[in-house]
Amino acid sequence: MTLDLNGKTLTYTGNGSIITVKNATLTIIDSGAEYVDGVLRKYGSITSQNTATSEKGGGLYIDDGGTVELTAGALLECAASKNGGGVYVAYGGKLHMTGDSMIQSCKAPAGGGMYIELGGIATMDGGRISSCTASREGDAYGGG
Numbered sequence: 001m002t003l004d005l006n007g008k009t010l011t012y013t014g015n016g017s018i019i020t021v022k023n024a025t026l027t028i029i030d031s032g033a034e035y036v037d038g039v040l041r042k043y044g045s046i047t048s049q050n051t052a053t054s055e056k057g058g059g060l061y062i063d064d065g066g067t068v069e070l071t072a073g074a075l076l077e078c079a080a081s082k083n084g085g086g087v088y089v090a091y092g093g094k095l096h097m098t099g100d101s102m103i104q105s106c107k108a109p110a111g112g113g114m115y116i117e118l119g120g121i122a123t124m125d126g127g128r129i130s131s132c133t134a135s136r137e138g139d140a141y142g143g144g
Helices: none
Strands: 002-004 009-011 019-021 025-029 034-036 039-042 045-047 054-056 060-062 067-070 074-076 080-083 087-089 094-104 114-116 121-130
Touching (some): 060 067, 087 094, 087 121, 094 114, 114 121
Parallel strands (some): 009 045, 025 067, 054 080, 060 087, 074 094, 087 114, 094 121
Antiparallel strands (some): 034 039
16 A cells, blocks of 8 residues: 655544555655755655654554555654554564665654564665654763
8 A cells, every 4th residue: 555645744633643554565655745946845744743642652553464665755743652663563573774764853662763573674775764753861862
């Protein structure tokens, strides 16, 4: 399945992760991205406006058997009350970030940008994680 953000913003205000993928493959693209002099200026996004709607994976929760190809667009201002403000990759889940994809300004106590559970896989061949925060101190978890 492919989700094309087409330069638009998907805003979620309910409870739970914005998108959960289990036993399926989801590719997120943005055909509406606009570049000026080779610099990305406009892009589609997925956001919860920093409202913690989920314990794990405020933006994306990738469950066992789930695969997400994040090729473009942004997870902006997503939050979780425990782990993975932007993305939570569970055991058996897979995330692959490429191109101009980004996770930005997300927050959680552990793994503000991304939290990868033991047995989960995340690879980055492009994309970026920036300005994310994790409030838990003394752990090996980071903000991004």
